Amino acid sequence: MRRRGQELEQAILKAAQEELLESGYAGLTMERVAQRAGTNKNALYRRWPNRAALGVAAYAGLAAAGTVVPDTGSLRGDVLALLRAANAHWSSPLGEIVRGLLSAAGDDPELLALLHSRATSGGADLWQVVLRRAGIEVSPRVATVAIGLLRNEFVTRGAPTVPDEVLVEIVDEVYLPLVTGSSQPGG
Template sequence: MTADQRSGAGTGARPAKATRRRGAALERAILQATAEELVETGYSNLTMDRVAARAGTSKNVIYRRWPSRAALSVAAYRQMLPTDPEDTPDTGDLRSDALALLNRANDRLSSPVGKVLRQLLSGMQDDPERRREIREEVAPAGVAPWLTILSRAIARGEIDVAALAPRVATVALNLLRNEYSISGATAVPPTVLVEIVDQVFLPLVRAGR
């Protein structure tokens, strides 16, 4: 029996009414229950017993699909992400676009989903494979809109094409993430977002002009 399987005895998770679900319906119920547990109690307190009780199933059923609570949590986190891509800001001005993107990222990072993300990354220090899976979920959505606003700014003649590089594009986003992961912030004020854009991002992307 694994440590995951031994954990959670005597938990107080809300039991769900047992139903005869199979396949995709059962998996959705388990992932939904896991997501709710992650939001309410956090990854460090997540147990298979609590998830099973909330989903109205058994631990054995869960373990047949996910080998550990880490694997289950990553799968549940994927279900918490928005399925429809958000429109990239297009104000006609790079500074305004950057602030709009950074405010959107700040809203997400300070939300329950953002809190779950930080807990997973922190709680999976000894599971590099799962951390990689999470980062692969997050990274593309973070890079693409920033490259888009830079491409538009290049077309308008605001900045030089040399600025169109992923590391340059995401410097503002990474600084914001550091406020949460390193500084331990639970919310970042708008003044800090302005400082990131005006003091770091814009001088960097305009450096080649």
């Protein structure tokens, strides 16, 4: 029986996710994904215009699987939990995938645009939930400053993981003073 619609799309995404986990973005090919999904390349191209779009969609599914909004009882605790989760994610095999996507983006303007749209829309939601719970309303750009600083640590220092004391500095010295207007940790 031939799969169609959502069923086929899910099979393709699952195959692409498996390819990403095994080979990273550099090893992701439309041909291998089609073969693994038991379909043809045309079925992939009808849904995603290119390898970059499929890679981003597959990665988004992998990344979303572990996304949880923390509720530690304090703004500082929630922000540290989000930052620690991001640090763990970027230090994991999934982090290698996103680093591969970012690395390839330098040569692929379409991939860069896709990653930029995902980063600017998806990431802010978690941060704004935590901030709203504390009675703070800020723009998505301000809400994601901490994650931007963490990303900077990975990019500029090439670190496989960022030490916890750096995460605490980001939260206490930059993020909380910015969002609360207070120089005291925890606002």
